[in-house]
Amino acid sequence: xxxxxxxxxxxDRLLGCVVDEDISWSRPDRLKGYLESGHYRFxxxxxxxxxxxxxxxxxAVWWSIPDQPVPYALDCLxxxxxxxxxxxxxxxxxxxxxxxxxxAPEYHVFVANGWRQTPSTTAAIGWRWEAAGRAGLxxxxxxxxxxxxxxxxxxxxxxxxxTFAANDDDxxxxxxFQRAAVGTLDHYTRKELLTMxxxxxxxxxxxxxxxxxxxxxxxxxxxxxDGDLVGFAVPSANEGGAVVGYLGxxxxxxxxxxxxxxxxxxxxxxxxxxxxxxxxxxxxxxxxMARAFERGGYRNFGVRLVLSANPVNA
Numbered sequence: 001x002x003x004x005x006x007x008x009x010x011x012d013r014l015l016g017c018v019v020d021e022d023i024s025w026s027r028p029d030r031l032k033g034y035l036e037s038g039h040y041r042f043x044x045x046x047x048x049x050x051x052x053x054x055x056x057x058x059x060a061v062w063w064s065i066p067d068q069p070v071p072y073a074l075d076c077l078x079x080x081x082x083x084x085x086x087x088x089x090x091x092x093x094x095x096x097x098x099x100x101x102x103x104a105p106e107y108h109v110f111v112a113n114g115w116r117q118t119p120s121t122t123a124a125i126g127w128r129w130e131a132a133g134r135a136g137l138x139x140x141x142x143x144x145x146x147x148x149x150x151x152x153x154x155x156x157x158x159x160x161x162x163t164f165a166a167n168d169d170d171x172x173x174x175x176x177f178q179r180a181a182v183g184t185l186d187h188y189t190r191k192e193l194l195t196m197x198x199x200x201x202x203x204x205x206x207x208x209x210x211x212x213x214x215x216x217x218x219x220x221x222x223x224x225x226d227g228d229l230v231g232f233a234v235p236s237a238n239e240g241g242a243v244v245g246y247l248g249x250x251x252x253x254x255x256x257x258x259x260x261x262x263x264x265x266x267x268x269x270x271x272x273x274x275x276x277x278x279x280x281x282x283x284x285x286x287x288x289m290a291r292a293f294e295r296g297g298y299r300n301f302g303v304r305l306v307l308s309a310n311p312v313n314a
Contacts, residue, residue: 001057001089003096006045010056011035014045017059017078021124024110026061026076038066039239040075046097048089057083058093062105065211074107077128090131104136107307110145115303129307137307141187142284146298147277148267153297155271156264162230164220164265170206176221176232177202180248185286195311209246213237218269222262224253233262235269242270244280259292267296 006014015032019025026040034040040061048058059078062071074094079086098104109128115121129140167173178198181189192201210216214236222230230253236245247262270278281304282289293300 091134094135141306159261
């Protein structure tokens, strides 16, 4: 078996690696389009190739933020039906890629609500989860996906108790992010704080949101009638369109419904730009945020499953 990264001459054969299971995959149009945009790169597509026949027996495709040194997440894992031990081959392919990257990027799979009651979905996920676990991705997370669509729900009215102010000083948001991280229910923030100081984690978040297609000028700090900080609202966007981005309430102001004011401002801002659909994710365990989305007119339309490496052992 030959394990290697893809090259341009492999394109036609890569397009023939079709995943027909009802989970996320790299369809031919997505593969070609993302190779053109830089979100996929040939050197971030790994292959397991039969050295005698030249047939591709396994393929792993990682999604990247263009120009970033390491891919962000595994997007597709394919193993040919003829392979007797799909788990073993997939695990070795992932392991070799992780060694080359110097880290193990997350693995994201998008599924429908109620996926556990769908045998074909659980079967498709089962062997992939086992392979990813053998390759070091042992931490499981389930995130609920929400959407707001114009016409299905009214645009929120401006808050009567919160003032939103732009601020072009990144350090102001570093401080706000750091304050809101205390006691947060957000899985990613809690995970990062295991290996980073609070200020390092907040600065990393600022860098991440700056790297997204959303405009930095959209960011807002939120203040009450006395001018005290309540939290922040960071509308943003990705390649698919408008997203809620990031919002947070500082600990001493929680429990008073400010989360609705912040989410309402983000929704109203995007709607004012003529956006027809806004998408957001939150952890399944973050019940207050999920309920805020429901109150704000957002509909849970799917689930994102995430596997990642334990940050302490990575």
